Amino acid sequence: METPPNCDRWSELPVDLLRCVLERLSFVDFHRANMVCSNWYLCSKQTLGPRYGSPLLIMSEEEGSYRLYNPEEDRVYEAKSNYRFLGSSGKWFLVVDSRSDLYIINVFSNEKIRLPPLETVKSSLYNIERLGGDKGFELFIEHAKILVTTKDLRAVLWVDEKKRDYVVVWGFEACPYLRFWKKGDVNYREISTRFDLWLYGLKDMVLKGNSLYVRTVPNNIQHLVLSGQDRFEVVSEIYRPLLRTDEYERLIRENKIISLINNIVVTTSQELLMVQTLAYESSSFERHRMFHLYKEQDTKFIKVDSLGDEALFLDLGITVPADHTLGIEPNSIYFTRDDRFCHKRDSYIDICVYNLATKTIKHFPSLSNLKLKDAQWFFPS
Template sequence: MAAWSDLTVDVLGHITSFLPVPDHYRFGAVCKNWRSISKQKRHPPAPQLPWLVLEDDKETRNRKFYSLSEAKHYSLDIPELHGRYICGSSHGWLFAVDLNITGILINPFTRECYELPPFPDFSEYTYTNVTTLYDCEPWTFEEMQTIIVWKAILSHDPKERSDFTAMILFGEKNKPAFWRPGDSSWTVIHGLDYSMDDILYFKENFYVVGANSLLSVVDFQCKPKLVEVGIEIPGEIGVQGGIQKYLIDFNGHMLLLERLGHLEENGKTITDGFIVIELKLEQNCYSIWNDINGYALFLGRNACMHVDTCRLPKCKKNGIYFTHQTEFVTPVEFGFYDLGVFDMTNKTTGTFYSVEVFFPQVDSPVWITPNPW
């Protein structure tokens, strides 16, 4: 029987394809040769469930992560994330905002990083405006950094394509704006005056859904603008009782998810369930889905994602995993911990994470698929 040190590169590479991310790193720590193999893109880790990006540890300043498949926490020293608020996740990269309200795009597992230009004008969030509007004390920088950018996603993995596009929703009405490497500033997209809930890159186009369930596509020709697609969803299906809308590319189908919930007396928003709607762009119509074909969905400030529970059986079949999204109009003293999983089969909502372990006051947990190569 051959010694481990004598195994060929092909055999070792095949072994790494069965390893989850933590074991992938342990494999690379054995010796220089194994480390070289672990970094090869042709030998990526095995398919895995998303991780949760949590807040900083107050003592060590390490960023905390939670592996859903292992039900285990990891604490990683990532200086670039110290004191930064996470407002987006896409292709294994994080968008993070610091106390000066400037942002970076970073892969937390490789530490590769892009400095982002200053965000577009957010004068509606001056101390005076917010304090007057919501009858509250003046905002601190810690609070300001959580409300400037609502969500951020990428068109492509920057490791795969250098001509990727970053898209954000920012400001009081979550206006869209985009940036590409080499640009000195963000370009704000105009055209519609209502508030936006989510963004999606789908079949070479960016789409935005409004709080009113109307879908729009970003037209980049000449002066970038939003153009309504025209699919109308009756209010009794997707608007009433909704607290947030999400868009997801589900194996080539565009899905709109309506998050239903209520506000309790203590100020906490509680999720009651979801409505899943397929938007058929070519037919200009929609249909309601009663299940998601055995998959699991992961929603939040991340680019929404799905996994096949046949390949990853440690998550709930037909389950919709969701995280809370910090609402700056909700009293901070009540916390924000509306995390859970909705079972589409029996229409019940359960937990996957203990609120006693994670009781955030500012930061929102964000899903990420580890991308360590």
């Protein structure tokens, strides 16, 4: 919903009439409407709007625009943007624009917080130089020069709505360092992901509050706490052995494996899970998926078969309580892609919900005709 050309006249609508209008709006339109003017905003606070908290999809299309999709309504909302979406927290998204600048934006109100330039890094170990335009950046690390663009950028975001506080962590896939930024910081601070002199690289990360979970090459998982005073603390470190199942070994022998990706997930009780996504082809050359869950226990990962009464959102790296009234299915994995941090050549978008108990996949037919280059599940609250 666009802001009316004469907002004063719209703001003079009788409260009873305005409330009737707001009560009939969809979830997305309701949130756009309360940004029209201060009177609409105040009235929306006194109006029983649509149910709040259902998972939504944000989808980037090949031509540069994006859309919002509400599975409960089975409705797609169109919008225009030149942003690339990197990570989300509630209705806030960390994005990068065509000029390689970082922002935090509210996808409903378009409220925007600009972050410092990517090259604003305080470090004695490396340097970042912007090449200008869309040419990307040069990283100077230990006498080596690496050319990167924002396509190599990986990031996570956490926003505390009540305190209006936020934490951002980002890094380039080819660089052995992450950068983090907390509200009030002057410069980006660095975190080394180096395992030794030669082995480094980002495979996955999850940010939950001030807790950052990072998986790096070769199979190292670190739990860090990003504290104040520009510091971070390594709380724990796990060396994860390679996880192999009987199904995986069988498919390898039959030469049907397409890919195998492992992702880390943090549960509502702060437990660490490993999610293994296996893509393979059947005899009819149809592509299928298989999921395995492993729970961290005493620095080891034990295979588990169920999430219980929780749902897992792989894009966010978290689990949430199931809620049938909000359309959050229990013991299910909400999926779009398995290589958000470690891109594959044969990557493809597969928007679905996988039920671990029945081993069945639910797709969304109304999205099948869209030409998408990316999609992410998120929660507006």
